[in-house]
Amino acid sequence: MFLFLAKRFGASGLIVIGITFITFLLSYFIPADPVRMLAGRSATQETVESIRHQLGLDQPLPVQYLKYLGRLVQGDLGRSYKQKTQVAELIASRMPATLKLLVGAIFFEVLFGIPAGIFAASRRGRKADNLAMIASFVGVSAPQFVVGLLLLWVFAYKMALYPLGGYGGLSHLILPAVTLGITGGGWYSRMMRSSMVDVLQQDYIRTARAKGVRESAVVLVHGLRNAVLPVIAMIGMDIGFFMSWTVVVESVYGWPGIGQLTWQSIQVIDTPVIMGVTLVAALAIVIGNFMADLIMPLIDPRLRVR
Amino acid sequence: MQRNWIVLVLLVGFIMTWPWSAVAGEGKKGGTITITYKDDVVTLDPAIGYDWQNWSMIKSLFSGLMDYEPGTTALTPDLAESYSVSDDGLIYTFKLRSGVKFHNGRELVASDVKYSIERTVNPETQSPGQGFYNMIKGFDDVVAGKTERLEGIETSDEQTVVFELSRPDATFLHLLALNFAFIVPKEEVEKWGADFGKHPVGSGAFKLKEWKLGQSIEWVRNPDYHFPDRPKLDGVIFEIGQEPTVALMRLQRGEVDILGDGIPPARFVQIKNDPKYKDQIVEGGQLHTGYVTMNVRMEPFDDARVRKAVNMAINKDRVVKIINNRAVVANQPLPPAMPGYDPDYEGYPYDPEQAKDLLAEAGYPDGFETELWTMNVDPNPRIAQSMQQNLAAIGIKADILNQSQGPVIAAGGEPDQAPMIWSGGMAWIADYPDPSNFYGPILGCGGAVKGGWNWAWYCNEEIEKMATKADSMSDPAQAEKRIDLWREIFIKIMDDAPWAPIFNEQRFTMHSPRVKGKPSYFVDPVHIPINYENIYVED
Numbered sequence: 001m002f003l004f005l006a007k008r009f010g011a012s013g014l015i016v017i018g019i020t021f022i023t024f025l026l027s028y029f030i031p032a033d034p035v036r037m038l039a040g041r042s043a044t045q046e047t048v049e050s051i052r053h054q055l056g057l058d059q060p061l062p063v064q065y066l067k068y069l070g071r072l073v074q075g076d077l078g079r080s081y082k083q084k085t086q087v088a089e090l091i092a093s094r095m096p097a098t099l100k101l102l103v104g105a106i107f108f109e110v111l112f113g114i115p116a117g118i119f120a121a122s123r124r125g126r127k128a129d130n131l132a133m134i135a136s137f138v139g140v141s142a143p144q145f146v147v148g149l150l151l152l153w154v155f156a157y158k159m160a161l162y163p164l165g166g167y168g169g170l171s172h173l174i175l176p177a178v179t180l181g182i183t184g185g186g187w188y189s190r191m192m193r194s195s196m197v198d199v200l201q202q203d204y205i206r207t208a209r210a211k212g213v214r215e216s217a218v219v220l221v222h223g224l225r226n227a228v229l230p231v232i233a234m235i236g237m238d239i240g241f242f243m244s245w246t247v248v249v250e251s252v253y254g255w256p257g258i259g260q261l262t263w264q265s266i267q268v269i270d271t272p273v274i275m276g277v278t279l280v281a282a283l284a285i286v287i288g289n290f291m292a293d294l295i296m297p298l299i300d301p302r303l304r305v306r
Numbered sequence: 307m308q309r310n311w312i313v314l315v316l317l318v319g320f321i322m323t324w325p326w327s328a329v330a331g332e333g334k335k336g337g338t339i340t341i342t343y344k345d346d347v348v349t350l351d352p353a354i355g356y357d358w359q360n361w362s363m364i365k366s367l368f369s370g371l372m373d374y375e376p377g378t379t380a381l382t383p384d385l386a387e388s389y390s391v392s393d394d395g396l397i398y399t400f401k402l403r404s405g406v407k408f409h410n411g412r413e414l415v416a417s418d419v420k421y422s423i424e425r426t427v428n429p430e431t432q433s434p435g436q437g438f439y440n441m442i443k444g445f446d447d448v449v450a451g452k453t454e455r456l457e458g459i460e461t462s463d464e465q466t467v468v469f470e471l472s473r474p475d476a477t478f479l480h481l482l483a484l485n486f487a488f489i490v491p492k493e494e495v496e497k498w499g500a501d502f503g504k505h506p507v508g509s510g511a512f513k514l515k516e517w518k519l520g521q522s523i524e525w526v527r528n529p530d531y532h533f534p535d536r537p538k539l540d541g542v543i544f545e546i547g548q549e550p551t552v553a554l555m556r557l558q559r560g561e562v563d564i565l566g567d568g569i570p571p572a573r574f575v576q577i578k579n580d581p582k583y584k585d586q587i588v589e590g591g592q593l594h595t596g597y598v599t600m601n602v603r604m605e606p607f608d609d610a611r612v613r614k615a616v617n618m619a620i621n622k623d624r625v626v627k628i629i630n631n632r633a634v635v636a637n638q639p640l641p642p643a644m645p646g647y648d649p650d651y652e653g654y655p656y657d658p659e660q661a662k663d664l665l666a667e668a669g670y671p672d673g674f675e676t677e678l679w680t681m682n683v684d685p686n687p688r689i690a691q692s693m694q695q696n697l698a699a700i701g702i703k704a705d706i707l708n709q710s711q712g713p714v715i716a717a718g719g720e721p722d723q724a725p726m727i728w729s730g731g732m733a734w735i736a737d738y739p740d741p742s743n744f745y746g747p748i749l750g751c752g753g754a755v756k757g758g759w760n761w762a763w764y765c766n767e768e769i770e771k772m773a774t775k776a777d778s779m780s781d782p783a784q785a786e787k788r789i790d791l792w793r794e795i796f797i798k799i800m801d802d803a804p805w806a807p808i809f810n811e812q813r814f815t816m817h818s819p820r821v822k823g824k825p826s827y828f829v830d831p832v833h834i835p836i837n838y839e840n841i842y843v844e845d
Contacts, residue, residue, distance in 0.1 A: 032711065032713070038432060038434065040437075041434075045757060047429065051429070054430065054432065079500060083503065084354065085519075251549050252552065254547045256519075256521045256546070256547050260346070261346070
């Protein structure tokens with residue numbers, strides 16, 4: 001077990017380094033010059049070159065990258081070109097909001113997705129199955145921007161049940177989390193359904209039914225335990241995903257998460273911030289997967305490595 | 307007798323109807339307003355901040371030697387109590403107002419002025435405003451890193467600052483009213499280092515109370531402000547990260563007072579035409595012109611007749627309709643809100659027939675093929691398409707090159723790359739309200755260099771001489787003559803037609819009913835979106 005984890009951990013480290021390299025390359029090849037954006041339109045060529053030198057951007061790319069890695073090892077993510085603030089401070093200031101949204105969104109994804117998937121699978125091919133799958137299809141395809149504004153319009157503006165966007169307690173969290181939950185729930189229900197359909201055709205399920213176990217117990221006790229595994233793996237992925245790609249929901253609801261920071265940094269080619277958030281997101285994906293690897297054996301004894 | 311009586315009645319009536327509140331500084335003090343923004347505020351450091359969002363915020367937190375009369379483009383002393391200019395226009399002497407305090411309680415003195423401007427010019431500050439101050443003596447040495455002291459700034463005593471310039475420059479007072487010349491306390495800059503932009507300490511009307519990164523910024527009144535009747539408000543709260551559409555809903559519900567990002571385009575027509583909001587929307591001009599540049603060094607635009615034909619071919623009214631009438635049609639480089647704008651100039655009419663004749667005269671009876679560059683953010687591609695159709699009508703087949711901002715600006719800065727550029731999304735918004743700012747970088751010979759902003763590569767020696775003359779007229783008594791000269795310059799430029807001016811964007815500021823003040827405070831040409839110091843609330 002320990003060896004397995006150690007291997008996984010080592011592979012994850014390589015993945016993270018690989019991701020920093022790709023991000024670094026990408027930001028280098030963007031057809032716009034961050035120094036020019038910093039220097040402003042009144043700047044002379046001399047000023048531009050002076051700033052380029054101060055930022056170390058006049059050095060060859062491999063040197064820049066190695067220096068970046070060197071600072072990274074010391075825990076230094078650098079300073080934002082545009083804001084001049086420490087990247088670590090910027091990310092830390094966004095972290096609580098991002099984590100809150102992450103927990104809320106996963107809660108609603110699971111709440112919407114898993115029951116719908118189980119429900120559809122146990123009524124496979126019937127009208128209820130079709131309806132549930134159409135609903136999940138709509139959930140997956142509806143643009144978050146539209147869903148978000150619609151929920152805001154109905155529940156916050158018209159009915160005044162929730163605040164009109166902004167960051168704060170539970171009442172602020174519910175609508176953005178539900179919006180993400182609708183999209184994610186759509187995916188989860190489809191995955192849950194297909195996984196459950198497979199499991200319900202297995203021999204041991206037939207045996208259970210033959211023993212006279214109630215159908216609900218067959219599905220929820222015997223079936224779910226096996227069928228839920230891919231969904232847990234997916235939650236692991238989602239943790240990383242929500243770390244950086246909730247831009248749309250964050251902007252609709254004015255949620256000060258990392259997504260907003262990422263988006264604004266990309267617009268002004270603030271490379272140190274872009275690198276920083278990418279790294280954090282990559283780490284989160286790795287950690288999420290890692291956690292899924294740890295949890296799955298608890299549910300399915302067959303996965304326990306001796 | 308009866309005559310006296312009439313005079314008395316008139317006098318009483320006059321006293322009763324005269325807007326005394328305006329004289330005594332209108333509006334009562336108190337109250338807090340909330341403003342929303344979509345994008346984060348990147349910095350409030352006056353040497354660094356250079357976007358339309360933090361520009362006005364910095365103006366309310368810091369002060370400089372010069373400022374503008376609220377709601378106008380008229381210069382007025384701020385930290386300076388008085389100033390004088392030498393006859394040769396090279397020496398500016400400022401007497402500082404006494405008793406001005408920074409937000410940390412320390413008194414502001416002459417050496418702070420020297421320090422602050424030296425800081426902006428110092429290459430290590432990486433200030434985007436550095437280049438503005440190149441006429442101060444010793445500028446080149448500081449830029450080259452030889453010294454940190456600007457030779458051309460002397461402080462003979464605590465209240466006197468003397469600038470020595472290497473050449474006369476009539477815009478110098480405007481440059482001192484730019485944020486880049488605002489005064490910062492050395493001890494705070496050194497304490498916070500690069501983080502000063504998140505911990506601003508100035509001497510402006512408001513001071514920073516709290517900054518929650520990415521969430522909100524809160525200001526409170528500066529009780530020691532050197533204009534005792536300002537600010538009117540007790541505080542201002544900026545809520546960051548708010549989608550404009552949602553911000554509008556919140557304003558409709560009374561939770562928000564000002565839409566920092568303006569009325570969202572998708573709702574604009576509906577809101578603008580709703581009589582309910584008539585008194586909540588203020589329209590005003592901007593120091594902005596949107597234009598098409600024609601590279602005068604590239605065939606066939608090296609022929610003025612071709613450039614004039616393009617001017618006559620484009621249906622500007624249609625372009626303005628594309629952006630929901632949020633602009634007025636332009637016929638000259640200067641916007642109407644800019645001193646020096648010529649309201650009597652008629653410009654080139656929309657006349658495709660005459661345009662065709664001009665093309666034929668220039669030797670292109672069947673037109674020609676060319677490229678029209680545009681930035682790829684809506685509505686610019688749609689505007690470019692509309693112009694493409696207009697050009698096709700006179701035989702010019704223009705391919706549209708849709709690019710992000712960086713490549714378009716880069717192509718404009720090359721002598722032989724972009725024959726035509728639609729400036730939308732990148733267009734010139736003046737840094738300061740003086741016509742000179744619309745010439746040098748974008749129409750003058752100095753801007754027609756690699757990496758420059760003169761995308762038409764227009765360089766007319768005769769006009770260059772006139773411009774140099776205008777900018778050396780630094781005697782305040784000549785101000786009016788100088789503006790007249792600039793007016794002449796821009797109309798003369800239109801004879802060469804290096805640009806087709808298309809429109810001047812209008813500003814529409816929407817505010818809650820409780821926020822009051824002169825309409826000009828809501829569309830202040832220097833403060834975007836509003837002049838925070840002078841508005842007030844009535845609850």
